[in-house]
Amino acid sequence: MADFIDPLKLPNMPELMIAGPGELHEEDLDALSHQVMAHYGDFWTQLHSETVALVTEVMGASEPAYLVPGTGSACLDAAIMNLFEPGQRVVVADTGYFGQRLIQIARAQGLEVIVVEVPPGEAIDPARIADVVAGLDGVLTVHVETATGVRHPIEQIARVAAEAGAACVVDGVASVGAEIASVDQMGLDALVTSSQKGLDGPPGLGMVALSASGRARVEARSIRPPSWYLDLKTWDWFRSEWGAWHPHPVTMPSNLVVALNSSLRRIFERGLDAWVEDRRLLAKRCREGLQDLGFEPIPSPGCEANLVVAAWCEDPAPILTHLLKEEHLMISGGLPPTQGRAIRVGLMGRTATEEMVERVLQGIESALTKP
Ligand SMILES: *Cc1c(COP(=O)(O)O)cnc(C)c1O
Numbered sequence: 366m367a368d369f370i371d372p373l374k375l376p377n378m379p380e381l382m383i384a385g386p387g388e389l390h391e392e393d394l395d396a397l398s399h400q401v402m403a404h405y406g407d408f409w410t411q412l413h414s415e416t417v418a419l420v421t422e423v424m425g426a427s428e429p430a431y432l433v434p435g436t437g438s439a440c441l442d443a444a445i446m447n448l449f450e451p452g453q454r455v456v457v458a459d460t461g462y463f464g465q466r467l468i469q470i471a472r473a474q475g476l477e478v479i480v481v482e483v484p485p486g487e488a489i490d491p492a493r494i495a496d497v498v499a500g501l502d503g504v505l506t507v508h509v510e511t512a513t514g515v516r517h518p519i520e521q522i523a524r525v526a527a528e529a530g531a532a533c534v535v536d537g538v539a540s541v542g543a544e545i546a547s548v549d550q551m552g553l554d555a556l557v558t559s560s561q562k563g564l565d566g567p568p569g570l571g572m573v574a575l576s577a578s579g580r581a582r583v584e585a586r587s588i589r590p591p592s593w594y595l596d597l598k599t600w601d602w603f604r605s606e607w608g609a610w611h612p613h614p615v616t617m618p619s620n621l622v623v624a625l626n627s628s629l630r631r632i633f634e635r636g637l638d639a640w641v642e643d644r645r646l647l648a649k650r651c652r653e654g655l656q657d658l659g660f661e662p663i664p665s666p667g668c669e670a671n672l673v674v675a676a677w678c679e680d681p682a683p684i685l686t687h688l689l690k691e692e693h694l695m696i697s698g699g700l701p702p703t704q705g706r707a708i709r710v711g712l713m714g715r716t717a718t719e720e721m722v723e724r725v726l727q728g729i730e731s732a733l734t735k736p
Contacts, residue, residue: 368493376665377693380560380692380695380710381694381695382694382696382698382712382716382725383512383696383709384539384673384710385539385562385672385673385711386568386713387562387715388714389566389714390565390626390631390715392627393624393628394624396619396623396624397621398417399623401620402589402619403678404609404733405611407610409617409619410611412626413432413612413613413714415460416501417429419629419631420432421574423541423633424548424556424574425549427576428672431572431574431600432570433570433572434569434615434616434617435569435571436529436561436568436569438466438470438560438571439595440571441467441570442473442474443510443573443592443595443597444557444573445476445505445534446474446590446592446596447583447590447597448532448554448587449471450587451474451475453477454498454501455502455505456479456481456494456501456504457471457505458483458489458506458517459483460483460507461483461485461510461702462510462583463510463512465474465505466512466536467536475688476659479490482522482673485512485513485686486515488517488664488667488668490518491707491723495528495629497527498525503526504532504534505533505536506522507535507536507537508535509539509543509544509671509672510539511538511539512699512702514663514670514674514675514709515665515668515669516540516544516664516668516669516670516671519535519551520551526574531627534557537556537558539563539672540669541563541668542558542640542643542670543563543644543670544563545637545638549577552575554579555573557571557574560625561713562713565714567620567621567625573597580647583597584735640689641671642709644712645671646670646672647722648671651674651722651726652669652676654726655674655708655710655729656676658681658730659733660678660708661677662702662716673697673709673711674709675707676707678706678708678710681705685732687728687731688725688729689730694725696711696725710722
């Protein structure tokens with residue numbers, strides 16, 4: 366095993382300012398290193414239900430959210446699978462890399478997809494959705510597209526969907542926790558997120574929140590989804606029948622749940638609105654600093670996201686290399702449609718601080734002035 370990586374002696378890894386995941390806050394690391402505990406019984410059930418309550422609150426839901434081992438994408442699969450039936454027709458905004466993932470998931474589930482193209486950097490125009498939604502069953506969209514750093518107007522899109530009688534499912538992986546994103550108040554049917562981005566938690570958990578109208582759609586299905594694990598009814602059954610001691614169908618990654626709980630408590634101790642405002646101001650500082658260095662923001666004015674600051678960059682590779690070598694930190698390059706043409710700074714987790722943003726900006730400046 367001489368040439369193998371020794372998992373007990375990992376090298377000193379670079380600090381993360383990438384577009385996800387974020388690094389854990391020190392206190393949450395302690396939760397991760399706790400011994401594995403049984404995923405049933407009084408203590409666990411209380412811990413789990415408190416965590417679910419915090420997740421539910423951060424997603425702005427009135428009925429308890431689903432907390433599912435797997436990532437956000439597993440929950441995108443679940444939301445789409447539970448709200449639609451094969452053969453139904455949905456419109457999906459192609460906002461970039463994660464808009465395209467929604468298209469792929471919908472097609473994988475046998476849905477017919479009508480694609481609305483969205484130019485990189487622009488917010489989805491709800492009128493474009495309105496033009497095609499008549500007679501369709503759903504609208505799928507990302508809230509914050511991580512590839513471009515654009516926040517999309519999901520409230521208006523949800524209104525367009527509702528007026529047409531179509532279900533609205535939103536990928537909030539890069540928004541929940543970093544933006545106000547409420548399944549109820551924004552009139553969505555389902556909102557999905559992950560533990561490792563705006564919630565500052567460890568990777569490995571996904572969440573789905575349904576509104577009352579989303580719940581009604583799940584109840585009104587004619588057939589069960591073609592999955593046991595991702596059928597929300599499986600999760601409902603354990604919640605209602607085994608709720609007192611084992612309120613979920615599978616073994617829960619207890620350490621991840623505890624670390625997420627710890628992280629969510631930090632958010633609510635600050636207050637969700639204040640927390641989001643902090644992120645907004647940090648993103649603004651980062652964006653303006655990059656602009657001062659000559660990098661044009663990708664998002665058009667007014668739709669800049671809080672979690673990921675994305676700017677056009679002709680030659681990102683030397684900048685990323687310089688930051689890694691000289692500052693021992695990582696930011697992200699582009700992702701289709703900005704691949705090779707952008708730098709993106711992720712603001713989440715332990716490193717989402719003014720000091721770290723200044724370090725990134727200074728590091729980039731020195732990369733630019735390097736002989
Ligand atoms: C990161 C990300 C995903 C994928 O989330 P996973 O937890 O890796 O499955 C999906 N959508 C958006 C907008 C993201 O930023």
